Amino acid sequence: MTDWTDPATPRTERARSWFEALRTRICSAFEAIEREAGSDAAFEYTAWDREADGAAVTDGGGGVRAVMKGKVFEKVGVNVSTVGGAFAPEFAGTIHGAAADNPGFTATGISLVAHMANPHVPAVHMNTRFLTTSKAWFGGGGDLNPPIPYTDDTAEFHAAFKGACDAHGADYYDRFKAWADDYFYIPHRKVHRGVGGIFYDHLECADDAGFDANFAFTRDVGEAFLYVYPRLVRRRMGMEFTPEDKLTQLQWRGRYAEFNLVYDRGTLFGLKTGGNIDAILMSLPPEAVWS
Amino acid sequence: MTDWTDPATPRTERARSWFEALRTRICSAFEAIEREAGSDAAFEYTAWDREADGAAVTDGGGGVRAVMKGKVFEKVGVNVSTVGGAFAPEFAGTIHGAAADNPGFTATGISLVAHMANPHVPAVHMNTRFLTTSKAWFGGGGDLNPPIPYTDDTAEFHAAFKGACDAHGADYYDRFKAWADDYFYIPHRKVHRGVGGIFYDHLECADDAGFDANFAFTRDVGEAFLYVYPRLVRRRMGMEFTPEDKLTQLQWRGRYAEFNLVYDRGTLFGLKTGGNIDAILMSLPPEAVWS
Numbered sequence: 304m305t306d307w308t309d310p311a312t313p314r315t316e317r318a319r320s321w322f323e324a325l326r327t328r329i330c331s332a333f334e335a336i337e338r339e340a341g342s343d344a345a346f347e348y349t350a351w352d353r354e355a356d357g358a359a360v361t362d363g364g365g366g367v368r369a370v371m372k373g374k375v376f377e378k379v380g381v382n383v384s385t386v387g388g389a390f391a392p393e394f395a396g397t398i399h400g401a402a403a404d405n406p407g408f409t410a411t412g413i414s415l416v417a418h419m420a421n422p423h424v425p426a427v428h429m430n431t432r433f434l435t436t437s438k439a440w441f442g443g444g445g446d447l448n449p450p451i452p453y454t455d456d457t458a459e460f461h462a463a464f465k466g467a468c469d470a471h472g473a474d475y476y477d478r479f480k481a482w483a484d485d486y487f488y489i490p491h492r493k494v495h496r497g498v499g500g501i502f503y504d505h506l507e508c509a510d511d512a513g514f515d516a517n518f519a520f521t522r523d524v525g526e527a528f529l530y531v532y533p534r535l536v537r538r539r540m541g542m543e544f545t546p547e548d549k550l551t552q553l554q555w556r557g558r559y560a561e562f563n564l565v566y567d568r569g570t571l572f573g574l575k576t577g578g579n580i581d582a583i584l585m586s587l588p589p590e591a592v593w594s
Numbered sequence: 595m596t597d598w599t600d601p602a603t604p605r606t607e608r609a610r611s612w613f614e615a616l617r618t619r620i621c622s623a624f625e626a627i628e629r630e631a632g633s634d635a636a637f638e639y640t641a642w643d644r645e646a647d648g649a650a651v652t653d654g655g656g657g658v659r660a661v662m663k664g665k666v667f668e669k670v671g672v673n674v675s676t677v678g679g680a681f682a683p684e685f686a687g688t689i690h691g692a693a694a695d696n697p698g699f700t701a702t703g704i705s706l707v708a709h710m711a712n713p714h715v716p717a718v719h720m721n722t723r724f725l726t727t728s729k730a731w732f733g734g735g736g737d738l739n740p741p742i743p744y745t746d747d748t749a750e751f752h753a754a755f756k757g758a759c760d761a762h763g764a765d766y767y768d769r770f771k772a773w774a775d776d777y778f779y780i781p782h783r784k785v786h787r788g789v790g791g792i793f794y795d796h797l798e799c800a801d802d803a804g805f806d807a808n809f810a811f812t813r814d815v816g817e818a819f820l821y822v823y824p825r826l827v828r829r830r831m832g833m834e835f836t837p838e839d840k841l842t843q844l845q846w847r848g849r850y851a852e853f854n855l856v857y858d859r860g861t862l863f864g865l866k867t868g869g870n871i872d873a874i875l876m877s878l879p880p881e882a883v884w885s
Contacts, residue, residue, distance in 0.1 A: 378885070491865040491874075557878070564855035565865060574782040574856060583782075587848070589885050593878040594669070 314514055315409045318433035318441075319385045321518070322413040323367075325525045326383050329415065330369055332533050337373045340540060344373030346381070351579050353386050363388040368582050372589070375540050377420040380585035385411040394576065399505060400438030410434045412443075413525075414569075416586040417532075422552035423542040425449035425456060425535060426497075426559070428586070429528045430569075431521045441517040442504035444479065445528050446487050447535075448497030448559060450552035456535050457498045463531035464501045467523040471516065479503045489562050496562045556588035563587060605805055606700045609724035609732075610676045612809070613704040616816045617674050620706065621660055623824050628664045631831060635664030637672070642870050644677050654679040659873050663880070666831050668711040671876035676702040685867065690796060691729030701725045703734075704816075705860075707877040708823075713843035714833040716740035716747060716826060717788075717850070719877070720819045721860075722812045732808040733795035735770065736819050737778050738826075739788030739850060741843035747826050748789045754822035755792045758814040762807065770794045780853050787853045847879035854878060 305312050307320035330346045337344045352365040366384025373379075387409035390398055395406040412432025419426055431443030447460045461480070468475035479501035486502045488495050501524070508514035563570050563586050573583035596603050598611035621637045628635045643656040657675025664670075678700035681689055686697040703723025710717055722734030738751045752771070759766035770792035778787045792815070799805035854861050854877050864874035 372885075491868075491871055553881075560851060560882075561855060561875075564852060565862070571856070577782075580782055584852075584884060587884040590844075590881070590883045591851075592881045593875065594663075594880050 310511070310515075314439065314508070314518075315385070315387075315411055315433060315435060318518065318521075319383075319411040321522060321525075322383050322411060322431070325522075325529070326367075326369065326381050326413055329381060329529055330371070332529060333371065333373075333376055333379060333417075336375055336533060336536055336540070337371070339537070340374045342374035344371055344376070346371040349581075351582065353388075353579070366579070366582060368579075368585065370585070373420075375420060375424070375536065377418050378589040379415070379417040381413065381415045382582045382585055383411075383413050384579075384582065385409070398436060399434075399440070400436035402437075405437050408434065408436045414585075415528075418556065418588045419536070419540075421540055421542060422450045422544050422548040423453075423539040425452075425460075425539070426556075426588075427528075427532055429525075429532075431524055433518075433521070439508040439514065440504070441506040441508065441521045443521060443524055444483055444486075444500060444502035445524070446483055446497050446500035446502070448555075450555040451548060452498055453539075456538070460498075460500065460531055460535065463527040464524065467520070467527040468501065470523060471520040475503075475520075476501070487562070489558060489566070491565075492558060492561075494558070496559055550592070550594075553590060553592040554594065556591040557593045560587055560591050601802070601806075605730065605799070605809075606676070606678075606702055606724060606726060609809065609812075610674075610702040612813060612816075613674050613702060613722070616813075616820070617658075617660065617672050617704055620672060620820055621662070623820060624662065624664075624667055624670060624708075627666055627824060627827055627831070628662070630828075631664075631666045633665035635662055635667070637662040640872075642873065644679075644870070657870070657873060659870075659876065661876070664711075666711060666715070666827065668709050669880040670706070670708040672704065672706045673873045673876055674702075674704045675870075675873065676700070689727060690725075690731070691727035693728075696728050699725065699727045705876075706819075709847065709879045710827070710831075712831055712833060713741045713835050713839040714744075715830040716743075716751075717847075717879075718819075718823055720816075720823075722815055724809075724812070730799040730805065731795070732797040732799070732812045734812060734815055735774055735777075735791060735793035736815070737774055737788050737791035737793070739846075741846040742839060743789055744830075747829070751789070751791065751822055751826065754818040755815065758811070758818040759792065761814060762811040766794070766811075767792070778853070780849060780857070782856075783849060783852075785849070787850055841883070841885075844881060844883040845885065847882040848884045851878055851882050 305316040305320040307317040334345055346369040349368045364386035369381045371379050389406040390401050392403040395401040395403050414430040416428050426448040429445035433441050465476045483499045483502040506517040508517055570583055596607040596611040598608040625636055637660040640659045655677035660672045662670050680697040681692050683694045686692040686694050705721040707719050717739040720736035724732050756767045774790045774793040777793045780787055797808040799808055
């Protein structure tokens, strides 16, 4: 594994190395929670290679999908992927910094979605990534999705990301929280899919100083997630719940599936460009109802 | 109710009257099946009016959504709607026969989706409609969606629609079956969503003779559905099934939800133009799993 702290290492490799290290720490933290609940559930790791067939980019790279189905974590997936190549001409024009005559790109990132067994425990999503075309930038975010919301959980989740933001830009938190509110919204139901979080994109890395600053911010976003989410899980995982609470959760998951399949840009881009289906649809809930 | 057989009645009213009559006969046939299974389940009818707020068309019309949750029919919805008005300028250009300076339209149709309790009983979809802009046309179709396919069910379903097609156009069946195979396909999984049926659109009604011919075909499509589907339900509804069969059905329904939310033109058009959510999403399965 490349050393993400070594400035002599190429940028994409440094970012990839961090995402992999973060993945390992998160999986370990989640497995520790399963142990506390008396379960021996563990993540299963599956490597995949990007297939050229039908893909909108030429071949290159792959990833590792880690999935655990446990007692507390009904289904949690953590995917780290690193791909590169050239966009097909019809896509290149739609991609930041790419063009038909300059279609090359690299992308590395971590994405995580957890659907929880107990409806009092919030579901969660977190994703950070580093992309290069003729430009280079970081993006990412995280949002909390409680079927049964608690104001203190929501406040603590937001406070953790505010801490990460405030250390790197005076306007970051307000901008990125508003961006999440705008993005994680289901127009046809006129509701948000959860209680929000942060969303950011196009943190441009024009030079080494820009890369270092944005990489440090993205690492702090990961650290904030790793700090706050296990706290919320432990707070709620032992609560009693009724069949009505479970039904509330399953109906709420139907909305979540609607958002991801109708609106989520990453999901649609992946599906329509021949990406790895299991990795793309890892975000879908293990069970949902529309009733 | 307008008489759909009276040529002096306006076309949209004749079509609407037929769709409503067909709805009533279908609901009655499905309730009879519930009685045979010892259930007293019945359709519940909910009228809705088109809301102007956020809609891409100006106000006008509404519909009736009929939903039954029974012992054989886990969830079946039959929606008849009749709306009219003017498309917003940004939509008018994308609609057959409409334009920014001629945005008026009417649309009436019936749509039906049945998700069945027993995984041996095929789910089904059927929809027929009549639209007017500066043009007038019928469209529709039906497709069979068995979680556990049986070749004789599939053959009988296709034969019924072939009969309807052959009575109206020598090339109808081949064209409309191929159209269904093309339409009801999930590209990201490289599978069809079911075993097909027929799909047709833009059967133009340039004059009274054209209207009469296409209306007669659309009625025969409805009759074919009403003939064949209850036969298939009765054939399979008493079969034993295992928990593995049920899981197969729930996973298969996840694919069905993916098709409807990612690709189905009617669903996406409805969601993005401010249509009635409950009517649009009536097609989603009562329960689905992604595992």
